Amino acid sequence: MSITQTPKPRVITSEPRFSDKVFRAVVTAGGLSSLFILALIAFFLVYNGFEVFRDEGLKFLTGFDWIDALPDEGLPASYGLGAMLYGTLVIGLLAVIFGVPVAVGTALFLSYYAPEWLKKPMVLIIDVMAAIPSVVFGLWGYFILMPHAEYWAKLIHKYLGFIPIFDMPANAFSRSPFIAGLVLAIMIIPIVTSISREVFAQTPLDRIQAAYALGATKWAMIKAVVFPYGSGGVIGGAMLGLGRALGETVAVYTVLNLVYDIRIEVLLSAGGSVASMIVNKFGEADAVELQALMAAGFVLFLVTLFVNFIANIIINRTARKG
Amino acid sequence: MSALLEKPLPSKPWQPKPKNLIPEILGALFTALSTFLIVGFSPLKGTLGFTVVLIIMAVLTASVVSGLRRDRKAAWNSTTTVLVYVAAAFVVVPLISLLYEIIRKGVGGFSLGIFTKDMSLSASDSPLSEGGLLHAVVGTVYLVLLASLFSTPIGILAALYIVEVKGKFAGLVRFFVQAMSGIPSIVAGLFIYAIWMINLGNSYNAVAGAMALAILMIPTVARTSEEVLKLIPTDLREAGLALGATQWRTVAMIVIPAARSGLVTAIILGIARIAGETAPLLLTIGGADALNLNPFSGNNSALPYYVWKNYGLGNELSIQRAWLGVFVLMIVVFIFFSLARYFGATKDRKGK
Numbered sequence: 038m039s040i041t042q043t044p045k046p047r048v049i050t051s052e053p054r055f056s057d058k059v060f061r062a063v064v065t066a067g068g069l070s071s072l073f074i075l076a077l078i079a080f081f082l083v084y085n086g087f088e089v090f091r092d093e094g095l096k097f098l099t100g101f102d103w104i105d106a107l108p109d110e111g112l113p114a115s116y117g118l119g120a121m122l123y124g125t126l127v128i129g130l131l132a133v134i135f136g137v138p139v140a141v142g143t144a145l146f147l148s149y150y151a152p153e154w155l156k157k158p159m160v161l162i163i164d165v166m167a168a169i170p171s172v173v174f175g176l177w178g179y180f181i182l183m184p185h186a187e188y189w190a191k192l193i194h195k196y197l198g199f200i201p202i203f204d205m206p207a208n209a210f211s212r213s214p215f216i217a218g219l220v221l222a223i224m225i226i227p228i229v230t231s232i233s234r235e236v237f238a239q240t241p242l243d244r245i246q247a248a249y250a251l252g253a254t255k256w257a258m259i260k261a262v263v264f265p266y267g268s269g270g271v272i273g274g275a276m277l278g279l280g281r282a283l284g285e286t287v288a289v290y291t292v293l294n295l296v297y298d299i300r301i302e303v304l305l306s307a308g309g310s311v312a313s314m315i316v317n318k319f320g321e322a323d324a325v326e327l328q329a330l331m332a333a334g335f336v337l338f339l340v341t342l343f344v345n346f347i348a349n350i351i352i353n354r355t356a357r358k359g
Numbered sequence: 360m361s362a363l364l365e366k367p368l369p370s371k372p373w374q375p376k377p378k379n380l381i382p383e384i385l386g387a388l389f390t391a392l393s394t395f396l397i398v399g400f401s402p403l404k405g406t407l408g409f410t411v412v413l414i415i416m417a418v419l420t421a422s423v424v425s426g427l428r429r430d431r432k433a434a435w436n437s438t439t440t441v442l443v444y445v446a447a448a449f450v451v452v453p454l455i456s457l458l459y460e461i462i463r464k465g466v467g468g469f470s471l472g473i474f475t476k477d478m479s480l481s482a483s484d485s486p487l488s489e490g491g492l493l494h495a496v497v498g499t500v501y502l503v504l505l506a507s508l509f510s511t512p513i514g515i516l517a518a519l520y521i522v523e524v525k526g527k528f529a530g531l532v533r534f535f536v537q538a539m540s541g542i543p544s545i546v547a548g549l550f551i552y553a554i555w556m557i558n559l560g561n562s563y564n565a566v567a568g569a570m571a572l573a574i575l576m577i578p579t580v581a582r583t584s585e586e587v588l589k590l591i592p593t594d595l596r597e598a599g600l601a602l603g604a605t606q607w608r609t610v611a612m613i614v615i616p617a618a619r620s621g622l623v624t625a626i627i628l629g630i631a632r633i634a635g636e637t638a639p640l641l642l643t644i645g646g647a648d649a650l651n652l653n654p655f656s657g658n659n660s661a662l663p664y665y666v667w668k669n670y671g672l673g674n675e676l677s678i679q680r681a682w683l684g685v686f687v688l689m690i691v692v693f694i695f696f697s698l699a700r701y702f703g704a705t706k707d708r709k710g711k
Binding site for chain 2: 053054056057059060061063064065066067068069070071072074075077078081082084085138139140141142143145146147150151159162163164165166168169170171172173174175176177179180181182185188189192223226230254255256257259277280281283284285286287291312315316319327330331334337338341342344345346348349353
């Protein structure tokens with residue numbers, strides 16, 4: 038009885054085991070859930086704000102009024118986000134104008150100027166700034182910065198008042214877009230600085246040394262090598278900062294006076310911010326106004342998502358080049 | 360022979376000699392002196408005038424000195440150097456002012472008693488010795504715990520998907536997680552309000568707040584975890600697979616234990632990010648003056664909410680309370696901030 042049974046040939050397969058299939062399914066579900074959440078946010082804001090979008094149409098973006106319906110007097114509701122959108126853009130741009138030069142200077146300082154012993158504490162300072170909650174910035178901005186900033190605004194008005202944007206139709210310097218821009222500038226400095234620093238760190242060392250070897254001063258080197266390499270990243274960082282500034286709520290609420298009007302005077306105590314307006318109106322909103330707020334939230338969501346998309350595309354492209 | 364044995368002294372020709380520092384010290388002295396003189400004898404006054412004059416004089420002195428010693432390019436280089444230092448100083452000033460004011464205004468009302476009482480029996484304008492912020496601290500603890508509970512699995516799974524599974528949508532997920540970190544906090548609050556209160560008919564409670572915070576926490580956790588997982592050497596994974604382990608066992612038994620401290624850092628960084636968020640809470644937790652130990656029902660409070668509410672009440676004592684709340688909130692944030700740095704640092708040391 039010598040039966041030689043050849044064992045069945047082992048099946049060689051790249052088919053993952055059952056446990057791996059489960060593992061991959063779970064991880065994929067987890068990974069895609071962030072996309073799912075974003076989609077849910079968009080869906081539920083649109084779903085709840087749908088009627089306002091339908092009734093107002095494009096006027097929702099361009100109109101200036103935010104008036105609740107007065108059924109007793111037969112007045113319909115009218116919701117327009119135009120003034121708030123404009124105001125949001127103004128304070129966001131002011132924040133970028135004030136904040137980005139300082140942030141880029143700080144990034145340059147950390148990358149090329151600072152002595153070794155100063156680098157670590159300086160990075161710590163930037164990290165601490167990034168960790169401070171916005172409500173704290175709001176309180177500080179209102180109670181501490183505002184008295185100083187009002188004085189600065191008065192000086193600017195006194196000496197540059199002939200320029201239309203620094204003109205003052207009324208003597209009201211507090212809670213202006215100028216001050217909100219200053220507070221936002223301080224809040225976006227950490228992120229712009231850290232992105233710029235990351236980008237500057239990727240500047241090829243041989244180019245830097247080549248510039249020095251050709252006798253360039255430090256600034257000439259930065260202008261010839263660092264900026265051309267890092268400009269994309271700095272722009273991306275600035276846009277990321279802009280995105281943060283556009284969506285900032287609580288800090289802006291404390292230092293900005295919301296007025297439903299488009300004014301070019303940035304020193305005047307009248308500005309707008311979609312995010313702050315939502316908080317401002319939320320407390321006393323009826324069902325219809327709540328829908329308008331949802332619609333406003335959707336617009337804000339789209340705007341910030343768009344700015345962030347562009348910023349991330351620019352940053353990723355710059356980072357890959359390095 | 361002895362001449363050969365003489366060791367040459369290390370020389371660093373690139374380092375400035377004391378002699379080279381003389382013009383710089385003289386320049387600094389000149390800047391300081393001229394600033395004092397100008398501020399003293401001109402209508403410019405106050406901190407603002409002093410700062411502006413100091414910056415102008417520093418730029419002028421630096422550029423003139425190096426312009427005379429070398430050429431125009433050197434002068435321009437000195438100008439920009441001074442401006443870069445000024446930019447760095449501008450970053451430090453607000454932070455110092457902020458921390459100084461928080462301590463100055465917050466420490467006055469601070470006592471251990473505030474952690475044992477809530478505001479249910481005290482009016483907003485009663486002295487600070489009455490009432491406390493126990494309810495807010497408890498609310499914040501609930502919010503942070505629940506938000507971590509919701510966001511940690513999603514965040515880490517997203518990181519695993521990008522780094523370990525490398526699925527079809529890895530690039531897309533990465534991109535959207537990046538974009539998600541830019542969602543305004545108020546939008547997260549509105550979303551939870553829409554889905555949880557309007558469409559599902561629940562009322563204010565801590566769980567709703569935690570869900571809104573989790574949306575803001577997911578990107579931080581996911582992105583930090585992703586960085587950490589990328590640092591784990593591929594050798595470890597290959598070793599696991601070569602021993603016949605499935606991918607699941609490799610990740611669970613090798614990769615995650617190796618990345619543990621980094622993942623903890625990711626969670627703590629996420630907590631530091633959300634602990635002070637205010638805007639979403641205004642729309643979701645409802646606010647309360649009394650201690651509410653049940654996170655699943657009833658209005659709750661939180662430290663940022665407490666600050667916001669007392670600031671909004673606007674009387675002198677409530678604003679003192681707001682600063683006290685800021686002080687406590689900053690202590691909480693700094694504890695998490697230091698923890699994150701501590702765990703992050705130990706990870707680095709191991710890496711080396």
